[in-house]
Amino acid sequence: MEKIDALKEVKNCPIQYVLSINDTLNVISGKWKLPILGSILFGKKRFTDIQRNIPKITPRMLSKELKELELNGMLVRTVHDSTPVMVEYSLTDSGQSITEVLDKMVEWGIQHRKAVITG
Structure with missing residues (x-):
């Protein structure tokens, strides 16, 4: 119910509507963020799993984008204390939404x- 009220309120103000779009784009914009989220959407993934799912992404770019998504609260990086160390990425509630x-x-x-x- 709260989500619907917020949307109605924003739709009544073009400035707020555009600002809300910009807020969204600040989190998910770029060539790789949505494909990364789409990859993790189907369950926890390791770095190499994500890279395999997204053709042409470089390891450096994937690392950068994962850090940004983590900073924006879209995913969680979990380091498992094992030998070798295993790192998994999963979506937060916000990322899942x-x-x-x-x-x-x-x-x-x-x-x-x-x-x-x-045509």
């Missing part, structure tokens, strides 16, 4: 691709 957005983007992408192909 982006599922709805990603699902809509996938749905739109499929429809858009079909429309462009069929």
Whole structure:
């Protein structure tokens, strides 16, 4: 209920609407953040698992983006005390809540691709 009220309030003010879009983009913008979140969405992943799921991402870029997503509260980095040390990434509640957005983007992408192909 609270989420719906906040959205109605923001939709009544174009400035707040645009600021809210900017807040979202500050967290998820860039070429790699959404694919990274999409990869981790299906369960905890190790660095190499994420890299394997995202063709063409460099280890340096993946490391940078993972740090930014962690700083923005979208994922958690868990270091397991084992030999060798194992590091896993998982989504926070906030990161998990982006599922709805990603699902809509996938749905739109499929429809858009079909429309462009069929003309």
